[in-house]
Amino acid sequence: MLAVKGLSRAFGGVQAVDQVDFELKRNQVLGVIGPNGSGKTTLVNLITGFVRPDKGKVIFKGKNITKKPPYKVAQMGLARSFQMAKPFYQLEAYKNLNVALYSPRVKGLLGGKFGDRDAVAKDLLEEVGFERDSQVITQTASSLPHGYLKRLELAKCLALRPDLIVLDELFSGLSLAEVASMVPVIEKLVAQGKTLIMVEHRLRELFRIADQVLVLNFGRKIAQGNPTEVMDMPEVKSAYLGA
Numbered sequence: 036m037l038a039v040k041g042l043s044r045a046f047g048g049v050q051a052v053d054q055v056d057f058e059l060k061r062n063q064v065l066g067v068i069g070p071n072g073s074g075k076t077t078l079v080n081l082i083t084g085f086v087r088p089d090k091g092k093v094i095f096k097g098k099n100i101t102k103k104p105p106y107k108v109a110q111m112g113l114a115r116s117f118q119m120a121k122p123f124y125q126l127e128a129y130k131n132l133n134v135a136l137y138s139p140r141v142k143g144l145l146g147g148k149f150g151d152r153d154a155v156a157k158d159l160l161e162e163v164g165f166e167r168d169s170q171v172i173t174q175t176a177s178s179l180p181h182g183y184l185k186r187l188e189l190a191k192c193l194a195l196r197p198d199l200i201v202l203d204e205l206f207s208g209l210s211l212a213e214v215a216s217m218v219p220v221i222e223k224l225v226a227q228g229k230t231l232i233m234v235e236h237r238l239r240e241l242f243r244i245a246d247q248v249l250v251l252n253f254g255r256k257i258a259q260g261n262p263t264e265v266m267d268m269p270e271v272k273s274a275y276l277g278a
């Protein structure tokens with residue numbers, strides 16, 4: 036599904052991402068962890084075309100997407116969410132899915148047979164935890180609580196019918212109860228065979244979901260493996276605990 040090779044990017048004197056390599060197979064979930072400032076969001080931005088690499092390659096479904104702009108990457112089926120939700124604040128929650136639902140990708144996939152997009156949007160919002168027929172679905176995004184904005188971010192990704200979804204700290208800013216209700220939503224996507232990359236600080240929840248975990252520190256990949264083996268690695272403990 037995805038191959039990242041020697042990906043590097045500096046900002047001024049800071050090497051934000053440094054020679055990162057990894058591969059991700061279809062139906063797998065890769066967790067990306069690391070201390071603050073270790074390059075996680077920059078890695079997401081490099082993969083999805085929001086930041087250009089100084090060096091390295093991103094291969095998605097066998098195609099080189101390294102220099103493609105974000106909208107082209109999305110149209111190819113690589114969706115991402117933002118740590119800071121970026122909705123259209125004046126639009127109702129479900130109308131926020133229209134950019135994806137009216138995109139050439141979705142039109143192409145459905146061959147013109149789409150039906151009622153509003154109904155599809157509402158179904159998608161229900162899938163990510165909006166209560167059916169409730170006010171939150173028709174509320175403007177500006178008045179949605181933070182937890183729902185994060186759900187909306189996920190629904191926007193799903194609306195694109197993506198092959199790969201990159202979630203940048205989906206759980207950040209959520210209460211424990213909100214995290215607990217979001218986990219089954221993700222688990223359902225995993226059960227459906229979706230391929231995911233999750234940048235996450237909530238390790239306990241991430242380790243339940245992820246097949247593989249990649250650990251960044253100062254922009255470098257310092258470890259990769261299944262959750263149990265990664266947390267036992269001394270270099271990971273010292274990056275986290277400073278020991």
Ligand code: ADP
Binds near residue numbers: 046047049076077
């Ligand atoms: P993380 O997501 O792991 O917290 P980031 O990818 O946001 O880390 O940042 C990695 C490093 O790159 C940090 O030192 C950060 O300050 C720097 N950085 C990220 N984006 C920019 C930018 N647009 N301009 C300058 N420095 C940046």
